[in-house]
Every structure is written in C-alpha cells, then in structure tokens.
Amino acid sequence: MSYFKKSFEQLLINHCAPTLKGLKSSNMININKADFPNIELEINYFNKNSQNLKIKVLCNCSKKILILLYNPSMLSIQLSKDTHIKLLKKFNYSFDAKIDILLDELSYKISVNKDFPHEIGLFLGYPIEDVIGFIEFKGANFKLCGYWKVYGDENKARFLFTCYNYCKDFAFSEFKKGKDIYQIIKCA
Numbered sequence: 392m393s394y395f396k397k398s399f400e401q402l403l404i405n406h407c408a409p410t411l412k413g414l415k416s417s418n419m420i421n422i423n424k425a426d427f428p429n430i431e432l433e434i435n436y437f438n439k440n441s442q443n444l445k446i447k448v449l450c451n452c453s454k455k456i457l458i459l460l461y462n463p464s465m466l467s468i469q470l471s472k473d474t475h476i477k478l479l480k481k482f483n484y485s486f487d488a489k490i491d492i493l494l495d496e497l498s499y500k501i502s503v504n505k506d507f508p509h510e511i512g513l514f515l516g517y518p519i520e521d522v523i524g525f526i527e528f529k530g531a532n533f534k535l536c537g538y539w540k541v542y543g544d545e546n547k548a549r550f551l552f553t554c555y556n557y558c559k560d561f562a563f564s565e566f567k568k569g570k571d572i573y574q575i576i577k578c579a
Contacts, residue, residue, distance in 0.1 A: 398426075399433040400572040407460045408559040410444065411576050415555070416469050416516045417461035423454065430456055440573060449498045457501065459514065463490055466514065475513050478523070482510045518543050 409415035434446045450457040467490045500508040512522035517539045524542025533540035537552040565575050
C-alpha cells in the first residue's frame, strides 16, 4: 500500500466511518492538497473500486478540495422525503432530478456563493429540524454541538453521536488489524 493510499484511507476512516459502515448516507471532508498531492488519483481509484459508495468533488480550489463520500441509494431515499424536497425547492434545487444532478447543483452553489449553502445538512443526513434551526438562528442558540449543531431532539442526537464514534473506533480497529478500506466497507 502506498503512503498516499494509506493516508487517504486513514482520512476516510477518520472523517467518514459512519458512511463507510452503512450507518449514515454521507460525510464531507475538506482536504489540503499539499497533504495529498495525488488526491484526484485517490478519488478516481476509490470510485472505480468501491461498489456501494462514491466520492463527489464539491469544490476544487487551488489549495483545498471539498469532497462528499456518499451512498447513492441511501442519499436518494433520504432526499426524497417530502419535507426535504420542500426545503430543497425553497433553495432552488430542481427536484425532478437524480442524485447526481442534485449534487451538481450543490457543488455549483458552493463554488459561486460566498456564503456556504447551509441546506447541505440535508445532504449530510442531519435531522431536518436541526438544519432549519441552524438556518433560522444562523448557527446560534443551539442545544448541543457534536457532529452538527442540534436544535431538535438532543437525546436522539447524543445517541447518534455515540454510534458515529463507535463506528469510527471500530473501523480504525479493523484498519489497524490490516484490513484495507474496501474490506472495511464490505464488513458494514
């Protein structure tokens, strides 16, 4: 295993274990290109070799690259909820489209707006009440902060945060035992 491949796999495990293990539809990572000079090759390799997960480049800037690791079928189901469709339409997403089109629209919004599109929380699987709360309160007045800022059900969020931490610990233990990222995904 090359240095960059190992490092990229560790990065995915560290930031995306809940998605790798099938608990969450997606995770996002902002990567410094200086740390991963072969990042585009790593992404292409992953997309060719992973059966149920994909990586979408949301923004490719000069020094950083923002990626979304996602399960296409899980994300499609999640975004097809009536409440999610209604909110996404409010932010001018075309909803007669496939997941690839929605991700292209999100990527475009990220690249042209100076403010980050906070509806991205829907793409990341955050509860809709927390996404709406974050937008309405501009990130203030939250009840709990963990993987996201919580405005709704604190107990449910605490439980999910614990599950996500467990996924991360479990995936790292598998990696330390010699499994590569594709074996870790298969164990999900």
